[in-house]
Amino acid sequence: MANHKTVDYQAEKGIYYKVLFGLLALTALTFIQPEMFLTQYTFGMQMLIGTVKAWIILMYYMHLKGEVLIGWTVIFAVFIVVFFFSIVMIDVSNFQYADVSHITSPAQ
Incomplete structure (x- = not known):
């Protein structure tokens, strides 16, 4: 039973809010990027943004970070x-x- 660790849920809540606002910012960037910077690399940029968002969701919301x-x-x-x-x-x-x-x- 020595490998149990205590979790500070208030600190965890702060991290989840930061992740939430980061995902919201990346979602806004997903919509703004094609309108302002329409280039031949738009598809690649959209895929990169989506990959970063998926990685953040996997690491924090699915608890795979550790x-x-x-x-x-x-x-x-x-x-x-x-x-x-x-x-x-x-x-x-x-x-x-x-x-x-x-x-x-x-x-x-």
């Missing part, structure tokens, strides 16, 4: 996805007989 195992799980999952994606890319670049394939041949 978890170590979740970090290794995410790293492993990304490694597996990149590994299989690279296998598919290598296979596609070496694809032979495309003209006789039932997948790539034109419909009859």
Whole structure:
């Protein structure tokens, strides 16, 4: 029972308010950015803002900030996805007989 820690809920409440206002500011930026700075990078900026918002929600509202195992799980999952994606890319670049394939041949 020695690994229990006491939590100051008033301090926690202050952190949650800061996170809330940060998310509100990022949401406002999501709407303002395309109107004021419409460039070819708008989609990338919107995805970046969305990723930051998702990370903040995961870390604070889902209480994953202090978890170590979740970090290794995410790293492993990304490694597996990149590994299989690279296998598919290598296979596609070496694809032979495309003209006789039932997948790539034109419909009859």
